[in-house]
Amino acid sequence: MKLLLYDGECNLCHWAVQWVKKNAVSSDFQFESLTGDFAKKILKKHAEYLEIDSIIFLDETGIYVKSDAIFQIAKNLKSPWQAISLFRIFPKSMLDKVYSFIAKNRKKWFGTYTTCEL
Template sequence: MIESREPFSYQKDKNVPPFSAGSVFTVMDAQCSLCARGATWIARHDKAQEFKIIPLQSDLGGALMTHYGLDPSDPASWLYVEDGRAYSSLNAFIRVGKRLGGIWKVIGLLHVLPTVWQDGMYRFVARNRIRFLGTADLCTLPDPEVRKRLLL
């Protein structure tokens, strides 16, 4: 569960290294195949080219997770920040779909599920993602759209 914070609170946290990501960024596991596919999906469908991707294993990624009360070593940890407000779990995925627009807004239909179901589904996939899909190295993906969005 994300700790409630005022918008852009990470900018005032001395433990978070200064960075420039614009209004939309995500922190995701750079060693997870599902996350690498997610980064590619975001890069290909982000027509406004506004998303930045921060590897969880970076100093910045770990500091942002800790700032929001998330455990950087927990496989279910994923962070999405939009206009200074942080989201995680399936709620973050739904918001990414809305932000990308078009057909991806359909992901918002998942919001009708009770929160306990959303969290359960997300946790099941997150905890088993390596077993189901293996590993990858997000930082060495050949996709130039992904590489130009990475903040290392």
Template sequence: METRNIIIFDGVCNLCNGAVNFIIKRDPQQRFCFTPMQSEAAKDLMSRYSLVSDYGDTFFLIKQGQCYTRTDAALEICKDLSVFWKLLLIFKVLPRSFRDFFYNGLGSRRYSLFGKRDTCMLPTEELRSRFID
């Protein structure tokens, strides 16, 4: 499982589901696979990386055995998308604490701003292979 780039996301968050769809559309080489943090696979990974209770308002990227959170995760994902999205890597020059301040503000308000689903998203049959149960 660790050989793939795994994105753990909040499966009931509309913003997070939109981000997953955004990444899928810009990842034709299928470098990323996904699992909602409500799944057993995500719970196992979060436990392995000691993320169980520390981060309720972010998503995670596990890439080459390393776990990224918040803006580090977002920028690391941009590295593997098309050239245009790689331009966002310029934000790496900003201190993580500064970048994450804005990220945390959005993360803590994501349900009130974008809404919440009652259940996790179900991938279409063609995207099923991109998701880990």
């Protein structure tokens, strides 16, 4: 199972979930809003992720956030999208700073939903 936890109020996050659904190699992805009961139950077991402003990706190999989550998701996408992993040549600290900058501004730039559409 592959589980993607995302901000259900964020337009960018909503678009990203739709895009992953369209480009996933298989249909074994699950998508849950970070504010939903299921996500809260999962995160209760992993308190270190409660305050992270990031998507969270869980699969059989572990739990991933920020750029690591992006790369793990990319492994499960159709070609040519798996090539996203080529960005791993950059230092993780730099990739996570870029991720955090976008995450911090995503609602201002892309807007929000008042309720989760999924």
